[in-house]
Amino acid sequence: MSGITLLQHGLTGISLGGAYALIAIGYTMVYGILRLINFAHGDIFMMAGYFMIFAVASMPWYLAIPLVMFLTVLLGVTIERVAYKPLRSAPRMSIMISAIGVSYLLQNLATYLFTALPRGYPEIPFLKKSFHVGELSASLVTLITPFLTILLTFLLMSLINHTKLGMAMRAVSKDYETSQLMGIKINRVISATFAIGSLLAFVGSVLYFTDRMTVFPFSGTLPGLKCFVAAVLGGIGSIPGAVIGGFILGIGETALVALGYSTFSDAFTFAILIVMLLFRPTGLFGEKVTDKV
Amino acid sequence: MNNDRCLTLTDLQVDYGGIHAVKGISIEVPRGKIVTLIGSNGAGKSTTLRTIAGVVKASAGSIEFEGTQLIGKNPDDIVSMGITLVPEGRRVFANLTVLENLKIGAYIHSHKLDDDLERIYGLFPRLKERDWQLAGTLSGGEQQMLAVGRALMSRPKLLMMDEPSLGLAPLIVKDIFDIIRTINKEGITVLLIEQNANHALKIADWAYVMETGTITMQGSGEELLAKDSIKEAYLGKKKQ
Numbered sequence: 001m002s003g004i005t006l007l008q009h010g011l012t013g014i015s016l017g018g019a020y021a022l023i024a025i026g027y028t029m030v031y032g033i034l035r036l037i038n039f040a041h042g043d044i045f046m047m048a049g050y051f052m053i054f055a056v057a058s059m060p061w062y063l064a065i066p067l068v069m070f071l072t073v074l075l076g077v078t079i080e081r082v083a084y085k086p087l088r089s090a091p092r093m094s095i096m097i098s099a100i101g102v103s104y105l106l107q108n109l110a111t112y113l114f115t116a117l118p119r120g121y122p123e124i125p126f127l128k129k130s131f132h133v134g135e136l137s138a139s140l141v142t143l144i145t146p147f148l149t150i151l152l153t154f155l156l157m158s159l160i161n162h163t164k165l166g167m168a169m170r171a172v173s174k175d176y177e178t179s180q181l182m183g184i185k186i187n188r189v190i191s192a193t194f195a196i197g198s199l200l201a202f203v204g205s206v207l208y209f210t211d212r213m214t215v216f217p218f219s220g221t222l223p224g225l226k227c228f229v230a231a232v233l234g235g236i237g238s239i240p241g242a243v244i245g246g247f248i249l250g251i252g253e254t255a256l257v258a259l260g261y262s263t264f265s266d267a268f269t270f271a272i273l274i275v276m277l278l279f280r281p282t283g284l285f286g287e288k289v290t291d292k293v
Numbered sequence: 294m295n296n297d298r299c300l301t302l303t304d305l306q307v308d309y310g311g312i313h314a315v316k317g318i319s320i321e322v323p324r325g326k327i328v329t330l331i332g333s334n335g336a337g338k339s340t341t342l343r344t345i346a347g348v349v350k351a352s353a354g355s356i357e358f359e360g361t362q363l364i365g366k367n368p369d370d371i372v373s374m375g376i377t378l379v380p381e382g383r384r385v386f387a388n389l390t391v392l393e394n395l396k397i398g399a400y401i402h403s404h405k406l407d408d409d410l411e412r413i414y415g416l417f418p419r420l421k422e423r424d425w426q427l428a429g430t431l432s433g434g435e436q437q438m439l440a441v442g443r444a445l446m447s448r449p450k451l452l453m454m455d456e457p458s459l460g461l462a463p464l465i466v467k468d469i470f471d472i473i474r475t476i477n478k479e480g481i482t483v484l485l486i487e488q489n490a491n492h493a494l495k496i497a498d499w500a501y502v503m504e505t506g507t508i509t510m511q512g513s514g515e516e517l518l519a520k521d522s523i524k525e526a527y528l529g530k531k532k533q
Contacts, residue, residue, distance in 0.1 A: 164396075164400070167389065167393055167396065167397055168397070168400065170386070170388055170389060170393075171386050171389060171397055173388075174386050174387065174388050174389075175384060175386065177348050177380070177384075178380055178384040178386070180347075180348055180368040180369065181346055181348065181368060181372070181377070181378050181380060182372065182397050182398060182400045182401075182443070182447070183368070183369040183372035183373060183400045183401035183447065184369065184397075184400055185367075185369050
């Protein structure tokens with residue numbers, strides 16, 4: 001394989017990894033605060049794709065982006081309010097089942113409303129612009145994705161480590177009742193968590209679908225599962241872990257495709273999940289559980 | 294008369310975890326005093342405090358704080374009104390630094406915290422030395438001091454404490470009770486739950502004895518300390 005091809009594949013892998021990372025953050029943040037695997041997260045990502053299709057059909061893309069961003073956040077927060085909040089004091093399994101229910105609901109709603117035929121994802125002009133460096137050529141989105149991912153991760157980490165809201169999020173993730181005793185409105189903090197997760201899922205969807213070009217009702221299923229694996233790989237609950245997990249999966253998959261084993265690229269992801277759960281269930285950066293009695 | 298009442302519970306009943314944990318108790322906490330609630334495990338003391346703080350819902354009765362009904366209010370409203378609970382077992386946020394734990398105690402406030410922090414560090418110099426450490430790395434006594442400091446950051450009018458001496462070495466227990474006195478002298482009303490009845494009764498202006506969800510006895514700290522039945526049940530002294 002020539003150096004250029006290698007570079008080209010490397011770029012594709014990093015770019016795919018970036019989109020995965022942004023979605024994986026949503027899984028890891030919700031898990032961190034609610035101890036819930038939000039199975040509907042991949043479908044929020046899919047819905048963001050559809051929202052974008054319809055928005056761009058009726059307005060210029062620079063208006064569509066903020067509108068769809070808002071709609072995706074609204075969807076994420078509403079799902080939490082309607083399907084998870086009433087189960088706050090129920091056993092964890094109930095809320096998990098509710099999440100699976102929401103996931104199917106969104107998939108079937110999308111099939112019903114938009115049919116199961118794939119629809120073309122709109123082209124956002126500046127993202128599709130291609131560029132050439134020597135023999136290397138790619139669209140701008142491929143180049144932007146990793147940088148945008150790292151920038152957003154950095155912003156998110158500063159939010160969590162240096163703001164009052166971030167401090168409250170860390171407190172709530174540790175201890176609900178004591179957080180309430182401090183005067184923290186935990187429902188607001190949880191809503192904020194879903195809002196941030198959905199916002200990142202929206203950014204991920206723009207980057208991912210611009211590359212894939214079509215959206216269909218099950219578009220969110222496989223990427224959703226893979227990003228969940230990315231979050232587990234990095235150590236669920238850890239944001240840098242999710243980002244690194246996303247990049248590892250994106251690069252690994254692309255490498256397999258490049259080597260001619262594209263049939264195994266999905267298997268690779270889930271093999272990683274099994275190996276991880278067997279040998280290091282807390283993931284690469286997972287918090288160690290230390291119970292002090 | 295109404296003026297020097299800080300907190301009044303009237304016929305409070307609480308069902309908690311399928312148990313009728315509090316069966317109609319009436320308690321009065323006068324402003325500026327230390328009132329203690331003693332009793333054995335499972336008497337319903339913690340449930341009472343958690344109900345006042347709003348994290349457990351009452352099933353009947355009334356809780357009045359400075360003339361306002363607290364039943365039905367959310368925990369964050371209650372903190373904003375000036376009632377803060379130091380929970381049983383300290384419950385500091387182990388994943389936050391000491392400084393962050395103190396800051397989160399003042400979550401309801403948006404003013405500058407420098408003066409409040411100075412005041413807490415004055416009371417607990419150890420916390421200042423360790424303000425960058427994760428709270429989970431502190432010793433039990435330091436965590437209790439942090440829990441008290443964190444509660445004071447909300448500038449409470451009424452400070453409720455749930456078993457502050459639990460699991461601490463005797464010397465540290467003495468420190469904690471000294472601190473409670475100091476806090477009280479600064480004008481903060483204290484409602485204290487203790488199994489360590491001896492210490493609690495010594496500092497209390499008024500005390501209630503709680504058994505299986507009801508108040509069985511009340512009196513000034515000194516009176517109760519002198520009672521034979523109390524000595525036998527809570528102070529481990531046999532009748533002669």
